[in-house]
Amino acid sequence: NFTYCPATGLAKGNEHSEFAGWAFPFPGVFLTEEFISEDEESEIVELMDRDDWKPSQSGRKKQDYGPKVNFKKQRLKAGSFSGLPRFSKKIVAQMKACSVLGGFLPVEQCNLDYVPERGSAIDPHFDDWWLWGERLVSLNLLSKTVLSMSCDSEDSIQLFPTFTKEKGEFSPPGRFTQPSACKNSGEEAVNCILSPKLVPSKEVTVAIHLPRRSLVVLYGDARYKWKHAIYRKHIGHRRICVTFRELSAEFSAGGRHEELGKELLEIALSFQGRPV
Numbered sequence: 001n002f003t004y005c006p007a008t009g010l011a012k013g014n015e016h017s018e019f020a021g022w023a024f025p026f027p028g029v030f031l032t033e034e035f036i037s038e039d040e041e042s043e044i045v046e047l048m049d050r051d052d053w054k055p056s057q058s059g060r061k062k063q064d065y066g067p068k069v070n071f072k073k074q075r076l077k078a079g080s081f082s083g084l085p086r087f088s089k090k091i092v093a094q095m096k097a098c099s100v101l102g103g104f105l106p107v108e109q110c111n112l113d114y115v116p117e118r119g120s121a122i123d124p125h126f127d128d129w130w131l132w133g134e135r136l137v138s139l140n141l142l143s144k145t146v147l148s149m150s151c152d153s154e155d156s157i158q159l160f161p162t163f164t165k166e167k168g169e170f171s172p173p174g175r176f177t178q179p180s181a182c183k184n185s186g187e188e189a190v191n192c193i194l195s196p197k198l199v200p201s202k203e204v205t206v207a208i209h210l211p212r213r214s215l216v217v218l219y220g221d222a223r224y225k226w227k228h229a230i231y232r233k234h235i236g237h238r239r240i241c242v243t244f245r246e247l248s249a250e251f252s253a254g255g256r257h258e259e260l261g262k263e264l265l266e267i268a269l270s271f272q273g274r275p276v
Contacts, residue, residue: 028222035215059118066108083273124227
């Protein structure tokens, strides 16, 4: 019932929903379009398809490049992990240009293959945070889709009214604290004096539209407070998601398992890997 706007960082109420005209800040999302070219996309997918895709849950297929993990018992070892694939070296290098990815060192890559014929989807979930660090980075290939965000919290979200300027642009909520915004007559003034309203977090879903070849990063609240999902209705054609994950503090410099983390990163960043 809300759609994320990358330009403003707001989740805006959908036009024909009860939340039309309302918005709230939705921090923790970084989205960049055309992260790679069409030629690069074709080459990457061709290289992926040379390897086997293993059946996964909910109609997906996968290729994993990462350490052997038992999340329930919190056990981790290199296993047969031989590194990220060679084609990812350039992708990881390009990430350095993204402001939110300073110091990002991927230790795992998971390729997921979605097609409508298999009813591919992924239910709302949090990625593990014992092993994986704050930033989740996903490259969206072959077709557009929607990342659906939901929240189980008992908290409420404060919505702010949005109002329209002559050019049809939405103003951010901060504008409502400025008296000057209320000097205008007509609809703007009426909307300006509307009080913010509270809505239970559980009643809110936020759609993040992912264009083909876009890169999305989830961090902060979008990583730890909001679950993410891909629903069947948003898979119209074949789609490949390439997700990169970094190590948590426990496996990083100064952490309890720093040495193991160092060993795994060395393997990962050799870029000589095959799917495990």
